[in-house]
């Protein structure tokens with residue numbers, strides 16, 4: 001079986017982990033955590049980095065640090081991971097959705113302005129699968145209406161928008177270091193920002209809002225979302241290789257593009273837009289309407305041939321748990337619905353070999369020919 005993702009851990013990971021063991025620094029108090037925060041935030045041209053236990057936690061903290069809550073509305077794409085919406089809802093704010101762009105699969109920015117009203121507090125942009133959202137128009141809208149911008153850059157390590165790093169835009173940006181991301185800490189995440197107050201609040205919220213001086217007296221409810229020194233050790237070793245990893249992903253994407261081109265009935269990822277080259281966080285495919293089977297069936301047929309696949313995101317407005325809360329009643333977002341039913345991704349991790357890729361391509365040609 002060719003797994004959908006395998007990380008590469010053959011740099012300084014072992015050496016730095018050994019150092020944690022040798023020195024006894026394994027908790028979040030260890031020195032690698034600060035180093036990782038500094039080096040990562042510098043890499044994405046931000047003043048502050050706050051490491052947390054995962055990418056979902058980074059979004060939760062970002063929402064709380066921006067004081068989003070009851071009476072506020074946050075605009076976000078329906079085609080995204082559930083991580084984006086959880087804390088918006090728990091905070092008492094209202095999530096407001098927009099559909100996707102059919103070619104880039106990112107949020108359709110033309111729909112944002114219509115969704116703005118006096119309660120709108122923030123726009124959450126989510127860069128999907130390897131191409132960034134066209135940020136300039138979003139930032140302009142945010143400025144025009146005085147809105148905060150949260151940039152979910154969980155899939156965008158090493159990617160740029162018009163030459164500037166993803167993760168450097170908006171009021172606060174978030175990353176994940178889950179093993180299928182471009183760099184991994186096993187589990188992990190980071191909030192990056194230039195805003196001192198947001199950074200201080202984020203740091204406090206991550207650590208139960210303990211107070212210096214009066215440690216066990218709390219003015220605010222936080223969480224324990226700390227990253228450990230062991231995880232940061234991995235992160236530092238991975239970060240050293242980010243450029244190499246991005247190149248590797250782009251080579252992988254180019255190889256798929258070349259070998260799969262000509263297969264009928266499939267929409268492939270856009271290799272580039274005006275503002276970015278795809279980094280193929282995952283290599284997604286969308287079955288065109290003329291294909292008689294859907295993504296679920298395609299993944300089943302590829303699975304039989306030993307190819308591990310994953311479905312695309314399922315839209316927020318079609319989530320049973322959110323519908324039961326009475327959210328998004330009667331709302332339709334046809335592009336996202338199409339992507340969810342017709343889209344899936346093929347093995348695209350950093351550990352994928354050329355031989356693996358050849359086998360994936362062969363299997364895909366077979367199922368599309370039959």
Ligand SMILES: *Cc1c(COP(=O)(O)O)cnc(C)c1O
Nearest residue numbers: 054055056083154155176177178
């Ligand atoms: C992976 C991912 C997350 C969540 O990160 P975790 O570390 O798995 O919690 C959030 N947003 C996007 C867009 C992601 O791809």
